[in-house]
Amino acid sequence: NAGVTQTPKFQVLKTGQSMTLQCAQDMNHEYMSWYRQDPGMGLRLIHYSVGAGITDQGEVPNGYNVSRSTTEDFPLRLLSAAPSQTSVYFCASSYTSSGHNEQFFGPGTRLTVL
């Protein structure tokens, strides 16, 4: 049981490039989400999904796209990278979207945009 996995661990992009951050979970969790972590600001929700085929925006969605074609995978796409997107990105999942459920976090992807 690998839990929540993320690839890559590190990435450097130039302004304007696009890329996809991968996230997968093997716990059959219904709910998945993406956060970004910036110093002093905690984690902020980018997008989330309550099940396959269903996604919605979080607090800071601009510049990011997501899709959820399977229960297991929830990739995050940066359409045209900007220096303001330099951050650490965490994918998380939970059994359902109910607020009492523990969220399980992946190890993170550290992204630098030059």
Place this chain on the structure above:
Amino acid sequence: AQSVTQLDSQVPVFEEAPVELRCNYSSSVSVYLFWYVQYPNQGLQLLLKYLSGSTLVESINGFEAEFNKSQTSFHLRKPSVHISDTAEYFCAVIPPKAAGNKLTFGGGTRVLVKP
């Protein structure tokens, strides 16, 4: 909307000394409260949570937090810290009937345990 304030961004503490991490929240509705811990170069892990019932909740590794509704606080304490407790700690809240499991996090408190 909810907001969470962690009053200390960094807390240095000596090994075997007590530590308290402060968390205050603002919300117009009742909330569930969580503490997550992030060890160096890892993702976050749930430390403990308050959903209802007894206002004092404990974790398996000696941490405890007390929910104080009148002061809208959920401070985290440990009576004697170990080197292995060096980590960043995040307080988070969510209304029980929120659409989606959307946690609101505080800014984090970095704990550095010194020998």
